[in-house]
Amino acid sequence: MIKLEKPNDIPQILQDKQREWTDHLLTLVSKYGSYKDIPEKEKASALSHYRHKDITTPLFASSHEKCAFCEGSPKDSGNIEVEHFYPKSIYHDKTFDWDNFLPSCRKCNDSKSNHDVGDEPILNPYDDDFDPSQHFEFVLARMKGKTEIARSTIDVCGLKSRLYDPYSKLIKVFCEYEQTLEEALEELNEKDTNRKRINQIRRISDSIDRIESLMKPTEKYSYFCSYIIQSSEVYNEAKKVLSLEFQQVS
Structure with missing residues (x-):
């Protein structure tokens, strides 16, 4: 994991559509009583917008086309996807929040799943004060956390032995x-x-x-x-x- 910088300019499509997309999703949550109870077809349609190329292109470029967590490339660790740092299944209002997006490989994304970082924090490489040297060390090919939050990150993202x-x-x-x-x-x-x-x-x-x-x-x-x-x-x-x-x- 390295320090990453996200472009300051929010993609225009998010500036134009974030409120509309968010309101639609919140309406569905209200209509069906919970996020998990939204019919899959309607949910997929409502969520599809954050995968728009005008969003993914600058986002993936900000991590040099690598996973923000493990630094693997798509061919090594699965396709790069848009990961919601605060999971959209819990924080519905952050589903289309530019600051909540990270590029993640499928393996890290699947491992992190709906882990609630608000309740149990993990490291975000886009944070202003993130410094990997303060959190990680290595013994041969084994990644070790020097801090509690680093150890949690390794565990949540499944980095203990996968690397x-x-x-x-x-x-x-x-x-x-x-x-x-x-x-x-x-x-x-x-x-x-x-x-x-x-x-x-x-x-x-x-x-x-x-x-x-x-x-x-x-x-x-x-x-x-x-x-x-x-x-x-x-x-x-x-x-x-x-x-x-x-x-x-x-």
């Missing part, structure tokens, strides 16, 4: 990159001319760029990658070597 496989694959990729970087650092000490050192420094820089590409917000599971990379002694040593070399050149 073992993708995280394990990323650890393998990183270990291969790290080994290449470590060998490049060892070879640097063997270069006996300035030109050879410059060429080797360039190789180290290229290796770091490849490693750091895993941390880009557009990449899936980027926070996990950031955590393991920034915890790497080899990576940090390479960054220090590069900094010293550039200082000498300048």
Whole structure:
């Protein structure tokens, strides 16, 4: 999970239709006595509006087309859907609220289901003060919560074991990159001319760029990658070597 920013501009279609759509849904709830008792056909019709492309396009773009909770891509964790942070089955008046929408993969969405975040809060990556480093840590491929709300988020979204496989694959990729970087650092000490050192420094820089590409917000599971990379002694040593070399050149 990474910090996300939702566009400040509410989609025009929501500005124009939110009140109308909300009133219609509330009328149905009143007519049939409860949300769950609305006939499925009428309910589906009333709810369909929040899936309009003018809503989903900017929403999904705000998470780099990834799930806001697990950072999985659609092909890995099911189609991206509009998730209601405050569940629409409980908070009917928030069904068409832009601030209540999150992009979520089907697995996280199904796991969260109608969990009442008003009663038992979980983390929202769009919150202004959200900082993943304050809430999550990793032991090998296991995500752990550092705070109670983080542990609740992991449990509610079903993240305890579901991410073992993708995280394990990323650890393998990183270990291969790290080994290449470590060998490049060892070879640097063997270069006996300035030109050879410059060429080797360039190789180290290229290796770091490849490693750091895993941390880009557009990449899936980027926070996990950031955590393991920034915890790497080899990576940090390479960054220090590069900094010293550039200082000498300048």
